[in-house]
Amino acid sequence: MRIGRWMRLAGTVLVLTLAAAACGGDDEGGDGGQVNEGASFAEGTTMARLQQEGAVTIGTKFDQPLFGLKNLEGKPEGFDVEIGKLIAGELGIAEDKITWVESVSANREPFIQQDKVDFVVATYTINDKRKEVVDFAGPYYEAGQDIMVAKGNPEGIGGPDDLAGKKVCSVTGSTPAENIRTNYPDADLTEFDVYSKCAEALKNGQVQAVTTDNVILLGLISQDEESFELVGEPFTKEPYGIGVKKGDTEFRNFINDTLQKAYDDGRWLAAWDATAGKVAPEKPTPPTIDRY
């Protein structure tokens, strides 16, 4: 028994040592890199300009497993990245002509407004407050707040109502944490600064559940499928859109058309299968595009 404990301790130390090396894979993404050579666009549009330049700058996350995560070769990979390549491809721009710019949550709007990027694909939830400063194409995926539990779900948690009296972990001040605090006050909320600590606490049994957007949870699960599982009953709607400059309706329509094409010919699903689909429990259906 004692030896078992010390072995686990030794294991933890080993894991810590290897942590830096362990996060990152070398899988190539899907076939989002098809280049549409014969595309032609009306004069003066963003599409024509980008096609002429033969290069595009896309903002995405670099620290979001399965959606936008920079691998050890320094290239981002994930579902958002595949969607970005898909759009670039329709503009006639090859994968190696894309410049990826890290866009954390706080600097997505400024990057679009200041033309630092041509568009943003970065687990970017469409909401009215953001629509005041940028425009959104899509949504190309609908995420939702979900719950991650220990493998086998020993507490039998089936949804947020089952969290009453249980310790549930999220990140300080995040939208999911505030949702629990406001709408499920019986849950015992524990907050850390990053989700990886929540995962560690769940593994140790210090909390019984971790809650945030299902895709973030999937990312955590992909790194330790032996210990965690997803409840799989999202209880909020987080439609992810592609942020473009406010007022650039032509570009927004073009991206919407591109997404619709990718839905119809299976490239969207192929991109999903090559990235987040590897750990997601079920295949998503493409959300209806909101052409406002």
Place this chain on the structure above:
Amino acid sequence: MDAVLDNLDTFRQGFITTLALTVVSTVLALVLGTLLAAMRVSPVPTLRAAGATYVEVVRNTPLTLVFFFAVFVLPQLDIRLSFFVFAVIAVTVYHAAFFCEAVRSGINAVGVGQAEAARSIGLTFTQSMRLVVLPQAFRTVVPPLINVVIALTKNTSIAAAFGVVELTAVATRLANANSDAVIAIFLGSAVCYLALTLPSGWLAGRLERRVAVAR
């Protein structure tokens, strides 16, 4: 500014948690630190080595790592406590090393003759420490001790990243919820920290004048 005033109750809860964490940890760390200092000047070589090792290892490890070990490694040894208690352990263990060194410098400032005289009238090592050396030592080290207390107060903010909802955690949460009042909210939390640390400094000044050794 409204964001701060509307959330005074939340601030108050965070303030109380920070205060509790500071007071409990300070008392425990001062006791542990004094014991360590006594170990480091004791006549027993094993104790001296143990005390020195503790101080060198803990003092030279970042507090965040001490927290990490307390919060995530102790549970693997089947030690199950609340996150607040883990935070108290981490803060205590870390600052005991600094208290130890402050107290030890005080002990070294007490003339050797005092300890020799105490031993020569038949007091044991423990008695001479307790009755003769430490009471004089503490008087000379009030300022450095308060330095450690102030550092400890501010260092409790690291607990925010380890599951304790204290001042910094509250400020982070409110700042995320009120993105138009971030500066006001963090200024508010700074004022709360000042409300803890400024009185300690002031108290230290008074205490120092009262107990100063006339030499």
